[in-house]
């Protein structure tokens with residue numbers, strides 16, 4: 001049993017420990033594998049959306065989900081204004097959708113076929129799941145907003161393998177980092193990492209290397 005569990009008062013700064021830097025946190029959190037979604041909505045008749053891995057189920061009764069959106073992003077304020085959104089859960093082979101919506105330079109809806117859901121939100125094709133929701137509450141959480149959505153409808157899609165984001169890569173079968181604790185090379189973010197032509201181009205993009213985007217991480221990047 002550790003001293004903390006035994007009930008001794010936690011020390012604010014044990015042995016001069018400092019909290020992780022953004023880069024350290026980003027790398028560490030890469031050990032937590034997640035799926036990848038695209039959050040879509042409408043902005044004055046125009047479809048909008050952005051890639052988002054920080055998505056989770058929150059409550060069954062009432063039905064609530066959450067996603068975390070960078071407060072510096074351009075799309076989230078538009079979705080917030082409209083009040084409704086759809087979470088599109090990506091399949092393993094939907095890298096094109098991820099790349100379209102996952103960086104400032106992505107093509108988003110250009111030459112993309114999509115459906116308008118009965119809730120007035122864009123539904124992307126071929127995904128594992130559509131979760132249609134309305135914005136319930138928004139909590140400011142550091143450099144991100146934690147958005148709680150009330151689920152209006154779930155529409156399961158094709159039964160295929162999910163896209164997995166793990167240690168800065170997509171899938172779990174890529175080479176693991178050389179050694180735990182060894183200093184990894186700097187990440188260039190998922191777009192660069194994949195080298196599929198969608199590097200983050202927007203000045204201030206929150207998933208640039210070493211910047212404040214804890215969701216995108218990769219020890220072995």
Ligand SMILES: Cc1cc2nc3c(=O)[nH]c(=O)nc-3n(C[C@H](O)[C@H](O)[C@H](O)COP(=O)(O)O)c2cc1C
Pocket residue numbers: 036049050051052053054055068069070071072073074075076098101102103104105165190191205206207215216
């Ligand atoms: C795999 C992946 C996961 C991402 N997850 C998130 C996330 O959870 N929250 C977020 O705000 N941005 C996330 N992003 C970054 C945004 O998709 C990206 O910064 C996008 O360009 C934002 O667009 P916007 O400026 O139009 O809002 C992710 C990007 C990728 C490629």
